[in-house]
Ligand SMILES: *[C@@H]1O[C@H](CO)[C@@H](O)[C@H](O)[C@H]1NC(C)=O
Ligand SMILES: *[C@@H]1O[C@H](CO)[C@@H](O)[C@H](O)[C@H]1NC(C)=O
Ligand SMILES: *[C@@H]1O[C@H](CO)[C@@H](O)[C@H](O)[C@H]1NC(C)=O
């Protein structure tokens with residue numbers, strides 16, 4: 001069915017093929033609608049311009065070869081026998097490891113490469129005696145296989161997704177047959193492994209890192225992950241995703257020559273918004289409840305300031321999130337989160353026209369745990385981002401983080417608590433009760449304690465960063 005679609009449709013549907021000068025109306029009209037279209041041209045993470053109508057993106061995995069220092073294994077997800085495949089530190093010190101890093105691969109589904117990247121970032125931090133780094137930290141890179149392109153590479157109980165990008169959105173797998181588990185469930189299961197004190201008695205910090213395609217999953221995961229077990233602290237780091245999942249129908253772009261909601265009817269559908277989100281194996285909450293989870297967690301949004309190519313998703317749903325460059329989408333997202341939460345953060349110079357956002361300060365109390373780190377010299381490259389001083393801080397620092405770049409005119413302001421945050425009440429659903437627990441244990445209050453320190457840290461870090469960037 002995918003192959004039967006005429007090439008002309010692809011040429012129109014894919015902005016890169018239509019050319020940068022394609023009028024916005026054309027870009028917006030051709031939002032993929034049917035499942036067969038969705039499979040082929042889902043979003044620009046699937047780079048059809050290079051590969052033609054048959055998406056062979058990420059095909060060149062060949063035989064599975066675990067990079068030196070790792071092994072290829074799999075971990076149960078749920079109770080139905082399914083497993084998530086992963087590259088894993090070969091000889092982990094399970095008894096003494098205090099930290100685990102779950103590194104999500106990018107759009108090419110190259111878990112092996114991402115395992116190596118994270119492992120070498122860790123090794124160099126250990127070598128440099130970077131404060132707080134555990135030399136026994138365990139590195140895992142889950143492998144989200146595609147049933148279209150990775151046949152023969154996954155075992156019969158291992159999860160795989162048909163659409164090569166479905167895993168990025170947290171959608172359900174379609175292998176093994178009949179499974180309803182999602183990539184979100186798979187990450188939840190990995191965290192549960194490390195929270196099992198009988199296997200990892202010393203484990204304290206689990207960090208989920210996603211960049212680019214992995215950043216898309218990482219951003220959504222930070223909102224919809226189940227509340228983690230209380231014996232581990234989870235940090236969620238998402239870098240440079242092409243799009244975020246907005247909690248409301250508001251969008252930063254009002255310039256209709258860039259994109260318009262009117263001609264982009266799917267702008268709020270799941271992956272871009274919460275419409276049609278099917279939930280995870282622990283159930284479905286409201287967008288307000290997911291917002292509360294997101295802001296009460298240790299979430300670090302990492303943006304490469306040089307990430308300004310019109311790469312990544314160029315559908316109108318993504319363009320409405322801040323235009324062509326991922327950087328602006330991310331900066332707009334920061335503005336959005338802070339405005340919804342009514343924080344005291346200075347948003348001077350941040351892009352995004354949000355004129356009439358709802359006031360969700362009843363959920364935040366004016367305080368969010370989410371932090372933004374902008375790495376001035378980094379492009380769209382996980383290694384560059386996480387080897388930088390700020391990227392390393394995001395990965396390894398406890399307490400305050402350097403904020404990195406800020407627009408001119410921006411000033412550090414102290415956090416200002418408006419009132420004690422309520423819980424995302426939705427008395428009509430059991431979801432409300434679950435979120436109470438998340439809010440209470442999660443800690444908008446821990447965010448409150450951390451935030452004022454950010455400014456001090458950034459001041460202290462500046463000369464240091466200057467040296468490193470030379
Ligand atoms: C460490 O724990 C994992 C399970 O999480 C297990 O597969 C592995 O065999 C353990 N390794 C050692 C050396 O105990
Ligand atoms: C934001 O609004 C201003 C004023 O209406 C407009 O000039 C600008 O193009 C808008 N920006 C975007 C990204 O929509
Ligand atoms: C590790 O967990 C502690 C809480 O136990 C937290 O304060 C700290 O920021 C975490 N460190 C990282 C790097 O996530």
Ligand SMILES: *[C@@H]1O[C@H](CO)[C@@H](O)[C@H](O)[C@H]1NC(C)=O
Pocket residue numbers: 285286288425426428429
């Ligand atoms: C409460 O939950 C229901 C079902 O999930 C949803 O339709 C409704 O919009 C929610 N109400 C609020 C105020 O969030």
Ligand SMILES: CC(=O)N[C@H]1CO[C@H](CO)[C@@H](O)[C@@H]1O
Pocket residue numbers: 325328331349350351407
């Ligand atoms: C804060 C920031 O980066 N603003 C920039 C967003 O992107 C637009 C267009 O690329 C620039 O004009 C802004 O300066």
